[in-house]
Amino acid sequence: MVYNNPYFCIFIVIDEIHERLLQAFAGQPYFDYPAVRLNFQDESDHTSRTALSRFAKRGILLELKRGLYTFSEPYRTQPLNPLQIAQVLYAPSYISELWALSWYGVIPEKVTLITCVTTRATRTFKNALGEYRYRTIDGRFFHSWQIEEILSAQVRIATPEKALLDLWYLSKAPQIESNAALLSSALAQFGIS
Known part of the structure; x- marks a missing residue:
């Protein structure tokens, strides 16, 4: 069964993090890794970093510098200056x-x-x-x-x-x-x- 597959579970967790990231930070022009950790204390550091890395690779996030992010254009609700x-x-x-x-x-x-x-x-x-x-x-x-x-x-x-x-x-x-x-x-x- 696919639900017992650990990789499938990781994708579910990452998709949940994506939704929570949007709720927490879409209204801000940028955010940093410490703010992510404050909002996702229930997730491990590894899971948070993996999710951010995957979102950057998918084009959901732009990494402005190491640890500083913004959402890419379709996801951002605040203009970026x-x-x-x-x-x-x-x-x-x-x-x-x-x-x-x-x-x-x-x-x-x-x-x-x-x-x-x-x-x-x-x-x-x-x-x-x-x-x-x-x-x-x-x-x-x-x-x-x-x-x-x-x-x-x-x-x-x-x-x-x-x-x-x-x-x-x-x-x-x-x-x-x-x-x-x-x-x-x-x-x-x-x-x-």
Whole structure:
């Protein structure tokens, strides 16, 4: 009988998890693995990870980075903003450099690479939403960003002046100490301390 087959039972459990995942997270733009574990405490860690992996392979879920997920288009009820995701992929961070300059109209080119600044190690993420580059800046210069509504989401983005200064500071990385002094001086001229 097919019901005694352990593989058949696993598929039933995974389909149940799929329904429960939709109920728990379809109203959110994204969710992470710890939230899944909180909602599925009655399932083993192995079962939860297996279910998420299978859902990603079937195209039900998109893995934004390891442990961070969103539902694919037919299952998601909330719009997904790539700039909002940029804030979650690697925190603390804010959007800066070329993407910010393009959004403010300082440069005429459309920039598809989402460029961010962080105090953490430099990283790049690629997923179904695009490519995200995070570059390290000294903690003393991690400021002068503001909250803006972009594509119907609140995101942290550098002011136009700060985006330009970040780009300049990060493009001259080999001379980091002299750049730090010059950046402090330039920030002071803009009235930013």
